Amino acid sequence: MNTPLYLQVADALRAEINDRTFPPGAGLPSEREFMDRFNASRNTVRNGLKKLAGEGLITSSQGRSYRVVERQVFTLNTSRFENLQFSNPEAGDSYDNEVLQAGREPRQEFRVQLVELPEEVAERLGVEPRSSAVLRYCLRYVDDTPWSTQATYYPKWLVDDHPRLAEPRDIEEGTTRYLASRGIDQIGTLNEAEVRMPSPVESRELDMGTGVPVLIWTRTAYASDHPVRCTISTFHGNLNRLTWEQGDLNALGQTEEPLR
Amino acid sequence: MNTPLYLQVADALRAEINDRTFPPGAGLPSEREFMDRFNASRNTVRNGLKKLAGEGLITSSQGRSYRVVERQVFTLNTSRFENLQFSNPEAGDSYDNEVLQAGREPRQEFRVQLVELPEEVAERLGVEPRSSAVLRYCLRYVDDTPWSTQATYYPKWLVDDHPRLAEPRDIEEGTTRYLASRGIDQIGTLNEAEVRMPSPVESRELDMGTGVPVLIWTRTAYASDHPVRCTISTFHGNLNRLTWEQGDLNALGQTEEPLR
DNA sequence: AAGTGGTCTAGACCACGTA
DNA sequence: ACGTGGTCTAGACCACTTC
Numbered sequence A, B: 001m002n003t004p005l006y007l008q009v010a011d012a013l014r015a016e017i018n019d020r021t022f023p024p025g026a027g028l029p030s031e032r033e034f035m036d037r038f039n040a041s042r043n044t045v046r047n048g049l050k051k052l053a054g055e056g057l058i059t060s061s062q063g064r065s066y067r068v069v070e071r072q073v074f075t076l077n078t079s080r081f082e083n084l085q086f087s088n089p090e091a092g093d094s095y096d097n098e099v100l101q102a103g104r105e106p107r108q109e110f111r112v113q114l115v116e117l118p119e120e121v122a123e124r125l126g127v128e129p130r131s132s133a134v135l136r137y138c139l140r141y142v143d144d145t146p147w148s149t150q151a152t153y154y155p156k157w158l159v160d161d162h163p164r165l166a167e168p169r170d171i172e173e174g175t176t177r178y179l180a181s182r183g184i185d186q187i188g189t190l191n192e193a194e195v196r197m198p199s200p201v202e203s204r205e206l207d208m209g210t211g212v213p214v215l216i217w218t219r220t221a222y223a224s225d226h227p228v229r230c231t232i233s234t235f236h237g238n239l240n241r242l243t244w245e246q247g248d249l250n251a252l253g254q255t256e257e258p259l260r
Numbered sequence C: 001a002a003g004t005g006g007t008c009t010a011g012a013c014c015a016c017g018t019a
Numbered sequence D: 001a002c003g004t005g006g007t008c009t010a011g012a013c014c015a016c017t018t019c
Helices: A005-019 A031-038 A042-054 A080-086 A095-099 A119-125 A156-161 A175-181 A198-207 B005-018 B033-036 B042-054 B080-088 B094-100 B118-126 B156-161 B175-181 B200-205
Strands: A060-061 A064-069 A074-077 A106-116 A132-142 A145-155 A186-196 A214-223 A227-235 A242-247 B058-061 B064-068 B074-077 B104-115 B132-142 B143-157 B186-197 B214-223 B226-236 B240-247
Touching: A005 A031, A005 A042, A005 A080, A031 B132, A042 A060, A042 B042, A042 B094, A064 A119, A064 B143, A074 A080, A074 A095, A074 A186, A080 A095, A080 A214, A080 A242, A080 B240, A119 A156, A119 A214, A119 A227, A132 A156, A132 B104, A145 A156, A145 A198, A175 A186, A214 B186, A227 A242, A242 B080, B005 B033, B005 B042, B042 B058, B042 B240, B074 B080, B080 B094, B080 B214, B080 B240, B094 B104, B118 B143, B118 B214, B118 B226, B132 B156, B143 B156, B175 B186, B214 B240, B226 B240
Parallel strands: A074 A242, B074 B240
Antiparallel strands: A060 A064, A106 A132, A132 A145, A145 A227, A186 A214, A186 B240, A214 A227, A242 B186, B058 B064, B104 B132, B132 B143, B143 B226, B186 B214, B214 B226
16 A cells, blocks of 8 residues: 555655754645645645654744754753752752753743642642642743743642641742751652643643643652652653663763763 | 634544543544634634644544544653563563563564664764664564664674674574673663654654654663663654653652553 | 744644444 | 544634734
């Protein structure tokens, strides 16, 4: 059986993107030009282009021509990230530090909310589903591009004992150090990574085109034997990568640059 | 401005999927029925359905009705995974062990190839781009569903010294233990996680529908101060999750089940 | 003003799955 | 045989961007 016309369009164009006939960032011919080239109707051409958009290779927007997607990946070292949050003697946000170190400009929009715990979070925190909690949420930018979100949930029992967690502004020394100063030492975290397509809300918030997945990083932090917080970061999949070390790599220098 | 008709279709149906009017695995009404319900042409209805498919919420195939996607997540503990590979005294593949422990049936298709190193891999192994290497590749199934692929690259200098790496069959004690027995001790790994949409090849190999991303796990293993292998696992994004621990969680029991 | 992609229609025929 | 989704056409009008 012949391959459908719209797939021929997609395959041809995909090949041209891969061999850099159309390099990342480049504009593509218009739909009308593709109609001529492939002797196809406009909808058929659009169908092929939509296929490539679904693969995350091209984007489109009204009034402008299709463009080849550029991936520009920021690498976040999760081991260092958590360490900084606690052991770095100077104050300062660990996210800001990571971004500044990469020579980029960080910005954050921050808010605090009282919420009902989502089921997955309640499970990780070992409390009743739908019980209440404090959510400390921020939307993070790099060079004015929305980059990721971070949502940290603190269970009610913890907030009752340590009320500054509910304050609707930054805690200057950091929440982890604040809790440590009050006898709650976070001894380690359980980390999870998963992927999916963004919901429309996430898609709007992170300004994601079609065909761009999100990377979800979930950290459950423990104090002695019980969880004290659950942090869920949602990353624009074209812009982020997570790293961590296992075993004893201390002997090695920092061999990789943080931003590629 | 009014929201376009096809988005009204998508939004209405998305809401009905979220509130479990159509639970995971359920079949949906046909396109013709949606045409009546929304007073829309077939292409408009299809446009809305394609939107939801792009979000990974529904799938379609010729001859059958649209169905709501089921996510069934297998959790792979990367810390335990690497440890087993080395320290477990009984022989046996660490992947098989993980799957069997979850009460599922593993299967693998395996092959060995001589290849030119892809640029990203050469960089991680600290060798010249396009230099040659041995690739040990496998496609992994769980209960006969293609689940993930694993590609391990060994640089030529290492293979020359330890020729069994190039044998086109399983090394029974495991490659890591084979190398250890010859004085190459892997002291730790640098782990990376990223996400993207699958290429058509990956999509076919892992039997992925539209709107399903892949999770890429890259491990670079070091012996004393230099890398000796680079392993790239590609996971069906709807079926897999990675976990790892940071800090000292040894005191805690295994609180989470490996399969959800 | 001209060109681009976005939305929408009405109809046709095909390929696949199920009964 | 029938119902399903898959492919394709021809044409219309709109909204946005660029000049």
